Structures are given as structure tokens and as C-alpha cells.
Amino acid sequence: MVGGVSLGVEGILLGRVLRLVGDALRACEAELDRELADSPVQLVRDLGQHVALAGGKRLRPILVLLGSALGGHAGPRATRLGCIVELLHTATLIHDDVVDEATLRRGRPSAHARFGIDASVLVGDHFYSRCMALLVRDADLAVMDALAGAMVSMTEAEVFQLERKRAGELSEADYLRIIRQKTATFMSACCRIGGLAGGLAADAVDALATYGERLGIAFQIIDDSLDFAADPARLGKAVGHDLREGKRTLPLIATLERATPEERAHILGTLGRPGVLDVDVAEVWRLVKVYDGVGYAVSRASAYAAAGVAALDRVPGSEAREILGLIAEYVIHRDR
Amino acid sequence: MVGGVSLGVEGILLGRVLRLVGDALRACEAELDRELADSPVQLVRDLGQHVALAGGKRLRPILVLLGSALGGHAGPRATRLGCIVELLHTATLIHDDVVDEATLRRGRPSAHARFGIDASVLVGDHFYSRCMALLVRDADLAVMDALAGAMVSMTEAEVFQLERKRAGELSEADYLRIIRQKTATFMSACCRIGGLAGGLAADAVDALATYGERLGIAFQIIDDSLDFAADPARLGKAVGHDLREGKRTLPLIATLERATPEERAHILGTLGRPGVLDVDVAEVWRLVKVYDGVGYAVSRASAYAAAGVAALDRVPGSEAREILGLIAEYVIHRDR
Numbered sequence: 001m002v003g004g005v006s007l008g009v010e011g012i013l014l015g016r017v018l019r020l021v022g023d024a025l026r027a028c029e030a031e032l033d034r035e036l037a038d039s040p041v042q043l044v045r046d047l048g049q050h051v052a053l054a055g056g057k058r059l060r061p062i063l064v065l066l067g068s069a070l071g072g073h074a075g076p077r078a079t080r081l082g083c084i085v086e087l088l089h090t091a092t093l094i095h096d097d098v099v100d101e102a103t104l105r106r107g108r109p110s111a112h113a114r115f116g117i118d119a120s121v122l123v124g125d126h127f128y129s130r131c132m133a134l135l136v137r138d139a140d141l142a143v144m145d146a147l148a149g150a151m152v153s154m155t156e157a158e159v160f161q162l163e164r165k166r167a168g169e170l171s172e173a174d175y176l177r178i179i180r181q182k183t184a185t186f187m188s189a190c191c192r193i194g195g196l197a198g199g200l201a202a203d204a205v206d207a208l209a210t211y212g213e214r215l216g217i218a219f220q221i222i223d224d225s226l227d228f229a230a231d232p233a234r235l236g237k238a239v240g241h242d243l244r245e246g247k248r249t250l251p252l253i254a255t256l257e258r259a260t261p262e263e264r265a266h267i268l269g270t271l272g273r274p275g276v277l278d279v280d281v282a283e284v285w286r287l288v289k290v291y292d293g294v295g296y297a298v299s300r301a302s303a304y305a306a307a308g309v310a311a312l313d314r315v316p317g318s319e320a321r322e323i324l325g326l327i328a329e330y331v332i333h334r335d336r
Numbered sequence: 337m338v339g340g341v342s343l344g345v346e347g348i349l350l351g352r353v354l355r356l357v358g359d360a361l362r363a364c365e366a367e368l369d370r371e372l373a374d375s376p377v378q379l380v381r382d383l384g385q386h387v388a389l390a391g392g393k394r395l396r397p398i399l400v401l402l403g404s405a406l407g408g409h410a411g412p413r414a415t416r417l418g419c420i421v422e423l424l425h426t427a428t429l430i431h432d433d434v435v436d437e438a439t440l441r442r443g444r445p446s447a448h449a450r451f452g453i454d455a456s457v458l459v460g461d462h463f464y465s466r467c468m469a470l471l472v473r474d475a476d477l478a479v480m481d482a483l484a485g486a487m488v489s490m491t492e493a494e495v496f497q498l499e500r501k502r503a504g505e506l507s508e509a510d511y512l513r514i515i516r517q518k519t520a521t522f523m524s525a526c527c528r529i530g531g532l533a534g535g536l537a538a539d540a541v542d543a544l545a546t547y548g549e550r551l552g553i554a555f556q557i558i559d560d561s562l563d564f565a566a567d568p569a570r571l572g573k574a575v576g577h578d579l580r581e582g583k584r585t586l587p588l589i590a591t592l593e594r595a596t597p598e599e600r601a602h603i604l605g606t607l608g609r610p611g612v613l614d615v616d617v618a619e620v621w622r623l624v625k626v627y628d629g630v631g632y633a634v635s636r637a638s639a640y641a642a643a644g645v646a647a648l649d650r651v652p653g654s655e656a657r658e659i660l661g662l663i664a665e666y667v668i669h670r671d672r
Contacts (some may be wrong), residue, residue, distance in 0.1 A: 039492060040496075041492055041495050041497065041499060042499060043495050043496075043502075044492065044495050065414055077658050089526045092461075095457055095458070095461060098453070098454075098457055099453075099454040099457055099458060113501065117434070117435075117453065118434075118498055119495065119498055121431050121434055121435055121457055121493045122431070122435060122491060122495045123495055124461075124493055125428075125431060125464070125491040125494070126488070126494075126495060127489035128461070128464060128487075128491075129484065129487035129488045129490075129491045130488055130592075132468055132480075132484040132487060132488075133481075133484040133485060133487075133488050135484075136477060136480045136481050136484045139477055141353040141472060144472045144480075145469075145472050146469075148465065148468040148469040148471075148472045149469060151464075151468060152462070152465045152468075152469050154465075155462035155464075155465045156375060156376075156377055156380065156457060156462055158458045158461070159375075159377050159380050159455065159458045159459055159462060160376075160377045160379075162455055162458060163377060163378060163379040165659045166379075173607075197572055198438060224534040253490075281463035307500055317547075
């Protein structure tokens with residue numbers, strides 16, 4: 001079951017993260033706020049302010065900073081790179097919400113609900129471009145290569161996901177391909193550039209990137225599972241939204257494979273149907289529970305998280321490495 | 337008056353361009369086709385194919401190739417950079433059409449009309465990312481800096497344009513700022529990276545970039561004026577579209593400044609009103625004609641084009657330089 005003990009883990013973990021890279025993380029946050037507010041154009045500032053206020057877990061900058069701390073250098077460069085990855089992530093979220101027609105993001109109106117599709121497309125593009133300019137100023141081709149590769153992979157996966165949604169089909173293999181390309185490649189890149197900025201040896205950088213990839217897969221499986229398990233107030237988005245939007249995630253894919261033909265037909269008839277009744281959504285939830293779709297998803301996520309932790313054997317032992325291990329644990333047990 | 341003699345100029349100009357950089361331009365075109373078709377995801381290929389078939393003037397790659405030819409090197413690198421700028425331009429057009437809700441692009445359904453807003457946002461992002469990856473592979477920080485700077489400027493101007501549109505106000509200064517940041521900065525960057533790839537001296541590269549900037553302003557003023565003057569079949573988009581969408585361009589801005597209060601009220605009441613009558617659009621056109629809005633715009637564009645040509649004095653004399661001069665002339669006289 002997702003959730004339960006997570007608050008404790010989260011609290012302890014956060015304390016250790018803050019002791020090790022708290023100053024850098026706060027500097028990162030300040031730099032991000034500056035970037036989001038730094039424009040002569042009011043609408044850029046307003047939309048930037050709106051997404052800045054929504055906050056976020058800042059998992060990606062934390063990965064950059066911890067990767068960098070592993071090599072012993074959590075200096076201003078790591079802070080800058082942390083800011084860049086969060087800005088890039090913010091740009092993708094702004095566009096994602098347009099594509100998914102999501103009205104809520106972290107408990108507040110999404111940018112496009114508040115500012116319109118046109119503004120969201122354009123400001124998203126602007127933040128993307130700003131990231132590219134910041135990377136050019138950083139002038140490290142290996143870092144640029146990692147992030148450009150991640151962006152190519154992420155955006156391709158987004159299109160593939162849309163294609164499968166339109167086809168009304170999504171196998172477990174498709175699902176894993178999408179989350180690997182979308183979430184995992186980016187988290188892997190965050191770890192990699194952190195390691196590069198920290199001056200880690202090449203094989204340790206590769207190991208760290210492997211950790212980030214496995215962590216990303218585990219993270220996304222759980223993120224998708226929260227739609228079935230979480231308390232909406234705590235999660236900050238409409239529960240059942242994925243279902244109503246017709247989005248197939250691992251708990252549902254597992255349930256579809258185990259259900260009877262009649263149950264399958266009910267689920268497929270409910271998925272993404274406009275004006276679907278709450279009672280039909282509730283029945284899908286019941287089936288996911290009966291077939292333990294969330295349990296299956298969590299077991300898959302746990303295996304990926306464990307593989308990520310195993311990869312850390314090849315990086316130097318330190319407080320940063322221990323925290324990375326705890327993050328892999330937290331990702332499985334979080335409830336938002 | 338826009339148009340008239342342009343076919344002749346266009347034919348002669350095209351012949352000279354093709355004689356000088358035809359092979360490189362064809363190689364560029366082939367590389368662009370490959371990039372647009374190179375994806376394991378069907379929807380990326382379909383949308384890429386759709387925009388590839390729409391063609392285009394290829395003015396941006398031509399500027400890169402001519403810039404490079406000025407330095408005497410129109411090799412495979414210039415071809416690659418030409419492909420990158422056209423791919424980048426294509427990505428911006430895909431998003432522009434989403435933002436403008438344009439249903440036609442170069443005489444065919446726009447990408448979002450054919451494939452949906454969601455696909456257009458995502459495939460646009462994918463092509464952007466691919467450009468970044470291609471630039472990283474090219475590994476020249478000065479080139480990346482020029483293009484990243486242009487993208488930051490372009491996307492910021494797009495948001496500013498939207499902001500002014502929502503405010504229902506646009507002065508001539510705002511208009512010039514927008515087209516300078518949107519079109520001119522990118523054309524300037526194309527000239528600059530061409531010159532860099534061609535190995536031109538730094539002051540010649542700067543002069544070439546100045547030419548590109550002035551050319552871009554002239555180009556965009558005329559492009560916007562065509563909405564009032566062109567034959568729709570030849571232009572390949574719906575004439576009067578800008579007007580119906582509420583887009584203020586220089587001929588209209590000039591007309592608004594010269595019109596009587598009653599005429600101003602009519603124009604402002606017609607601009608972007610949903611379900612506006614053809615007869616009201618025709619009246620706005622009549623006023624633009626009465627106050628010679630297009631003539632004013634063309635005279636402004638001509639001054640910018642002339643300033644661009646003057647900047648060419650500081651680059652080495654050659655066939656490439658002569659052609660750049662002719663392009664500035666063509667830009668003023670074109671009718672599509």
C-alpha cells in the first residue's frame with residue numbers, strides 16, 4: 001500500500017538533505033525565483049510567479065546537488081545547474097498541463113487554466129529557451145549533451161504517449177517505455193550533470209546516472225499509482241483525474257490483464273468517457289482494489305528502486321550516497 | 337504597392353542563389369526531410385511529413401549558406417546549420433499556429449488543425465529539443481549562443497505580443513519591438529552563424545548580423561502588409577485573417593493614427609470581433625487604402641532594407657554579397 005509511514009521517512013530525509021545541501025538548495029530556489037521573475041514582459045512574470053508559488057518537491061535539483069556533493073563540490077555551479085533543471089522541468093509541466101487539459105497543478109489552478117493555452121505554450125517555450133541560454137553560458141558540452149538528450153527523449157515519449165492514448169491501447173511495455181523516456185531519462189541526466197559538476201570519475205558518473213534512471217521509473221510508477229490511493233487534499237490534484245482523462249497507468253494495466261472480459265469491458269467503457277458517472281469511476285476503483293493493481297505497481301516500483309540503490313555500490317560511500325539510498329526508499333512510500 | 341514586379345525579381349534571384357549555393361541548399365533540404373521523418377514514433381513522422389510537404393521559402397537556411405559562402409566555406413557544416421535553423425523555424429511555426437488558432441499554413445491545413453493542439457505542442461517541443469541536440473553535436477559555443485539568444489528573444493516577444501493583444505493596444509513602437517525580437521533577431525542569428533561557419537572576420541560577422549536584423553524587420557513588415565494586399569490563392573493563407581484575429585500590423589497602426597475618431601471606432605470595433613461581417617472587414621480595407629497604410633509600411637520596410645544593404649559595405653565584395661543585396665530588394669517587392 002502506498003502511503004502510511006511516509007511522513008516520518010519524509011521528515012527524517014528532508015532533515016538530512018537540508019543539513020548536507022540546504023544552503024545550495026535555498027540558493028537554487030532563489031535563483032529559480034529570479035529566473036521566473038526576470039523578464040521585461042509582465043505576462044512572463046505573472047505566469048512565472050504563478051508556477052513559482054505552486055512550489056514542488058524540487059527532486060531534480062536535489063539530485064543535481066547530491067550528485068555534485070558525492071564528488072565533494074556543491075559550489076555555485078551545482079546551484080546554477082539545479083536551477084536550470086527545475087526551470088526545464090517547470091517548462092515541461094506548463095506544456096503537459098496544456099496537453100492533458102489539467103485544471104489543477106499542485107492544488108492550484110494550472111497555468112493554462114489561469115492564463116490561457118496561448119500564454120502557456122509561449123511562456124513554456126520561453127523558459128525552455130532560457131534554459132538553453134543558461135546552459136550555453138555554463139559552456140560544458142557534456143552537461144549540455146546529457147540535458148539535450150533527455151529533452152529529445154522526453155518530448156518523443158510525450159508524443160508516443162499521445163499516440164497510444166489515441167489508439168486506446170497501452171501495454172505494460174509501452175507504459176514502461178514512456179515513463180523511462182519521460183521521467184527516468186531526465187532524472188538520470190540530473191544525477192549525471194551533478195556528478196560531472198562534482199568532478200566524479202567517469203564510472204561513478206555512469207553509476208549515478210543508472211541510479212537516477214531506476215529511481216525515475218520507480219518515482220513515476222508511484223506517482224501514477226497515487227491517483228488510485230491518495231487523499232486528494234494531500235495530493236493537491238483531482239483524484240481519479242487520470243482515469244477520467246483515459247490515462248492508463250500501471251495499476252490499471254495490471255487490473256485489465258487480470259479482470260474478467262465483462263470487467264475489462266466496464267473499465268474500457270469508463271476510461272476517458274466524457275461526462276462519466278462517479279459510480280462508474282468507483283466501480284473501476286473497486287476492481288483495481290480487487291485485483292491489487294496498486295500492489296502490483298508498487299512491487300514493480302520497489303524492484304526498480306532496489307536496482308537503483310544497487311548501482312550506488314559503484315559510487316564513493318558518503319552521507320550523500322546514503323541520502324540517495326533513502327530517497328529511493330521515500331519514493332516508494334510517499335503518499336503525495 | 338506590394339507585388340507587381342516580384343515574379344521577375346524572384347526568378348532572377350532564385351537562379352543566382354541556386355548557382356552559388358544550390359547544392360548546399362538541396363543537401364540542406366534532404367537533411368531537413370530526414371530530421372522531420374527520423375523518429376520511431378509514427379505521430380512525429382506524420383506531423384513532420386505534413387509540415388515538410390508544406391515547403392517554405394527557406395530564407396533562413398539561404399541566409400546561413402550565403403553568410404558561409406561570404407567567407408568562402410559552404411561545406412557540410414553550413415548545410416547542417418542551415419537544416420538546424422529551418423527545423424527551429426518549423427518548430428516555432430507549429431506553436432505559432434496553435435497560439436493564433438490558424439487553420440491554414442502555406443495553403444494547407446495547419447498542423448494543429450490536422451493533428452490537434454496536443455500533438456502540435458508536443459511535436460513542436462520535440463523538434464526544438466532535436467535542434468538543441470544537433471547544436472550540441474556541432475559543438476560551437478558562439479553558434480549556440482547566437483541561436484539560444486535568438487530563441488530567448490523570439491519567445492519573449494511572442495508573449496509580449498499576446499499581452500498587447502489582450503490589452504487591445506499596440507503602438508508602432510510596440511510593433512517594431514515585437515518584429516525586431518521575433519523575426520529580425522532570428523534572421524540576424526542565421527547570418528551570424530553562417531558567417532562564423534564560413535570563417536569570416538569578427539567585424540564582418542557583426543556587419544552581416546546587422547544586415548540580417550534590418551532585413552528581418554523589412555521582411556516582417558512586408559509579410560504583415562501582404563494580408564492587405566495579396567491574392568489569397570498566391571499567398572497560401574486566408575487574406576484578412578490577421579484582421580479577423582485582431583492582429584494589428586503596421587498598415588493598420590498607420591491607418592488608426594490617421595483616421596477620424598468615427599473611422600477609428602469602426603476599425604477597433606471590427607478588429608478580432610467574433611463572427612465579424614465581410615462588409616465590415618471590407619470597410620477596414622477601404623480605410624487602409626484611403627490612408628495608404630500599406631504605402632507607409634512599405635516605405636518603412638524599404639528604409640530598413642536599405643540600412644541592411646548599407647551594412648554589407650563592411651563585408652568582402654563577392655557574388656554572395658550581391659545576392660544578399662538582391663534579397664533585401666526582393667523582400668520589399670515580393671507578393672507572397
